[in-house]
Amino acid sequence: MFTLWLHGSYKMARIDELKANQPQNAGGSANSDTDATRLRSENARLQEQVRLLMAAESKLYTLQEHLNKQQLLYARLAEVSRVLNTLLSFDEIGSVLVHFAVYEFNFERSLLLLAKEREYRESFSSQTIQFEVVASEGYYDNDEKEHLSQLRLDESDLPLPQSTQDTGSLRVQSDDTDPFADTLRQHFLMNEFFVFQLLRKEEGRSGYFVVGNTREQARYQTRVEQKDSVTVPLTSLAQHASITLANVHSYLALERERARLDQMVAERTRELSEALDAANEAVRLKGEFLAKMSHELRTPLNSIVNVPAALVSDYQEVEVWYCTGCDAEFQSEDDETETPCPECDGRLEQRTVTVCEGDPAEHLRFLKLVKQQGDHLLHLVEDVLDFSRMESGRVSLNYENISVKQLIDDVQQTIRVSIKNEIRLVTYDYPDAEFCFSVDALKIKQVLINLINNSVKFTAHGGKIHVSAAALQENAIDRYVRFEVSDDGIGIAKEQQQIIFESFRQVDGSSTRAHGGAGLGLAISKQLVELHGGRIWVESTPGVGSRFFFEIPVHPAQRFPSSVPPASISSPQKRTPRAEDAACDYSVVVVDNDLAVLAVSRRILELHGCSVVTVSESSQAFDTVLETRPDILILDLHMPGQGGEAVFKQVRAERLLDNTLICLSTADHTEEDAVKALGAVWLPKPWNAQSLCQTLNTHMKQRISASAFESEG
Numbered sequence: 001m002f003t004l005w006l007h008g009s010y011k012m013a014r015i016d017e018l019k020a021n022q023p024q025n026a027g028g029s030a031n032s033d034t035d036a037t038r039l040r041s042e043n044a045r046l047q048e049q050v051r052l053l054m055a056a057e058s059k060l061y062t063l064q065e066h067l068n069k070q071q072l073l074y075a076r077l078a079e080v081s082r083v084l085n086t087l088l089s090f091d092e093i094g095s096v097l098v099h100f101a102v103y104e105f106n107f108e109r110s111l112l113l114l115a116k117e118r119e120y121r122e123s124f125s126s127q128t129i130q131f132e133v134v135a136s137e138g139y140y141d142n143d144e145k146e147h148l149s150q151l152r153l154d155e156s157d158l159p160l161p162q163s164t165q166d167t168g169s170l171r172v173q174s175d176d177t178d179p180f181a182d183t184l185r186q187h188f189l190m191n192e193f194f195v196f197q198l199l200r201k202e203e204g205r206s207g208y209f210v211v212g213n214t215r216e217q218a219r220y221q222t223r224v225e226q227k228d229s230v231t232v233p234l235t236s237l238a239q240h241a242s243i244t245l246a247n248v249h250s251y252l253a254l255e256r257e258r259a260r261l262d263q264m265v266a267e268r269t270r271e272l273s274e275a276l277d278a279a280n281e282a283v284r285l286k287g288e289f290l291a292k293m294s295h296e297l298r299t300p301l302n303s304i305v306n307v308p309a310a311l312v313s314d315y316q317e318v319e320v321w322y323c324t325g326c327d328a329e330f331q332s333e334d335d336e337t338e339t340p341c342p343e344c345d346g347r348l349e350q351r352t353v354t355v356c357e358g359d360p361a362e363h364l365r366f367l368k369l370v371k372q373q374g375d376h377l378l379h380l381v382e383d384v385l386d387f388s389r390m391e392s393g394r395v396s397l398n399y400e401n402i403s404v405k406q407l408i409d410d411v412q413q414t415i416r417v418s419i420k421n422e423i424r425l426v427t428y429d430y431p432d433a434e435f436c437f438s439v440d441a442l443k444i445k446q447v448l449i450n451l452i453n454n455s456v457k458f459t460a461h462g463g464k465i466h467v468s469a470a471a472l473q474e475n476a477i478d479r480y481v482r483f484e485v486s487d488d489g490i491g492i493a494k495e496q497q498q499i500i501f502e503s504f505r506q507v508d509g510s511s512t513r514a515h516g517g518a519g520l521g522l523a524i525s526k527q528l529v530e531l532h533g534g535r536i537w538v539e540s541t542p543g544v545g546s547r548f549f550f551e552i553p554v555h556p557a558q559r560f561p562s563s564v565p566p567a568s569i570s571s572p573q574k575r576t577p578r579a580e581d582a583a584c585d586y587s588v589v590v591v592d593n594d595l596a597v598l599a600v601s602r603r604i605l606e607l608h609g610c611s612v613v614t615v616s617e618s619s620q621a622f623d624t625v626l627e628t629r630p631d632i633l634i635l636d637l638h639m640p641g642q643g644g645e646a647v648f649k650q651v652r653a654e655r656l657l658d659n660t661l662i663c664l665s666t667a668d669h670t671e672e673d674a675v676k677a678l679g680a681v682w683l684p685k686p687w688n689a690q691s692l693c694q695t696l697n698t699h700m701k702q703r704i705s706a707s708a709f710e711s712e713g
Contacts (some may be wrong), residue, residue: 077100088252095135097110098136105211106222109138111148112207113207169195174191197238304377311363316354326344397531398440399438402441408428412467414449431471444528447550450522451485451522458489464487466485466487470484479555480553481554483549483551497538501526532552590602601614608693613630633660644664644665662681667684
């Protein structure tokens with residue numbers, strides 16, 4: 001109104017100016033007409049200027065309103081961007097995005113399609129990303145909602161034209177007749193729409209943002225046209241959404257990584273906790289084992305230490321006179337130096353002799369007790385050493401072909417000696433046929449002996465133990481031998497039947513248990529069976545008895561599944577005949593720095609008919625051997641100064657001693673292979689009289705047979 005008033009005032013001032021300049025003569029009528037015409041023309045021009053100014057004012061007002069709306073829109077866009085940046089849920093982001101597009105831009109419908117995170121991760125291997133609707137806004141009937149919930153689109157279903165790759169948008173208008181546009185109309189349920197792609201840096205599209213109208217409602221909504229006032233803020237909104245979604249993807253990836261690390265830490269913590277529990281249990285079991293072993297070792301040692309002390313007290317040293325002529329002895333408190341022998345008139349001399357004042361039967365009983373306790377102590381030590389070798393993986397299997405009958409016969413003979421004072425009946429049953437299989441016979445015997453001794457231990461006097469073996473065939477190829485040791489003893493509870501095969505475990509682990517032992521026999525048996533590729537188990541009922549089974553493949557190649565790593569296996573060889581307890585009528589040289597070992601060795605070998613020379617210094621060994629040229633040379637592998645291996649090599653270098661059988665004696669079972677590699681016979685410590693003579697007999701007979709065969713050749 002102010003502008004109109006200004007133009008009216010200007011017009012009146014202009015008319016007054018014209019009137020003032022008009023001539024004041026009466027004869028000026030002609031000029032008056034000219035001035036009137038000029039005034040009308042000027043008036044028309046001024047009116048046109050006023051109209052143009054009013055039109056410009058209207059446009060300026062309209063532009064001001066548009067700018068105010070754009071300012072409000074961008075303010076709302078900035079606010080929505082801030083809200084989006086605070087969200088960490090795809091559903092919430094989608095809901096804000098489509099709601100803003102419909103109610104701020106005045107579109108009828110809006111959709112957000114995203115690649116699901118799981119499918120997105122898998123897409124890098126399959127090269128296919130599948131998108132689905134995660135949010136929608138606008139009115140949809142039930143059928144349309146069902147359609148959107150099932151909509152799945154691949155990247156190939158939304159190929160943006162090359163010309164729109166820079167803007168990242170696709171515009172489909174109502175008059176587009178492209179078949180691709182019709183397909184998208186059916187997917188999105190819109191007639192005209194914008195499609196904005198949502199990108200993740202260096203990873204391609206993460207989704208699509210779609211806004212548009214149906215044909216029926218298009219005239220009431222913002223039309224899908226190329227207008228900067230619409231496309232620019234929508235593009236900005238899509239870019240903000242892309243950044244937000246990328247941040248959420250990164251955040252979720254970090255959360256997944258954190259969860260994975262938390263899970264790894266939890267699993268590692270659990271593993272460490274289990275390992276700690278296992279270590280504590282192992283410490284407890286080993287402590288319990290040491291307590292048991294202390295009791296088990298001290299019990300036989302009590303007899304071994306005290307019995308000799310008791311026996312020694314029965315021996316006295318006395319002074320006697322003996323005849324130098326007839327060796328007769330006389331006891332006298334007087335000086336008999338000048339008195340002749342009453343038997344032969346020979347000269348008498350005085351000497352000191354040891355006299356036993358005890359009962360010989362009692363001495364014999366005590367000596368048998370010492371031997372029994374020594375055997376028991378040796379068995380305990382052997383169990384511990386066997387277990388140690390198995391734990392360190394130093395056990396090898398020496399396969400040989402042996403009949404089942406022969407193996408059980410050998411076990412029966414051993415058991416008969418070990419339990420001859422036990423009042424228990426042990427019976428045996430095995431195949432009549434000479435069924436043979438390839439095993440390490442010594443180790444399978446050890447398993448059977450362990451099981452039988454275990455049954456003897458837990459079976460009352462008068463009980464029965466039965467040992468049987470049967471050849472079975474699982475299919476046309478797999479054949480195995482099943483051994484069974486059953487008894488009518490105290491039995492084993494169900495919950496205890498697994499732990500008895502574990503190391504250091506017994507049903508009764510207390511130090512006051514009624515039955516002795518180190519608790520290693522069954523653990524050793526299990527490992528020996530599994531080394532053969534077999535399996536072992538027990539069936540038992542408390543108060544009724546137990547049945548122990550183990551199965552061994554007939555051939556080493558046929559193995560049952562086992563977690564135990566395969567042992568080193570030597571080639572099958574012909575079985576060596578058993579050596580009998582025949583006398584060893586050989587000349588023997590024993591070299592050892594332990595005088596007790598030399599004394600015992602001399603006594604044992606001389607009792608079996610050998611002539612023995614003992615040497616306590618390794619430096620004298622070679623000269624003694626060269627002088628006597630014995631049939632057998634027994635060397636201690638570990639001697640001070642010059643060791644047994646050095647003496648062995650020195651003797652072997654002397655060709656005149658090729659026929660001498662050389663045995664290297666050591667208590668370390670891990671040195672067996674090294675001794676055999678030298679070409680010597682391994683003699684394990686400790687050894688008893690029977691095993692020593694049996695070993696010497698066996699190897700000497702083999703050597704004699706080989707020499708005879710070479711002579712005939």
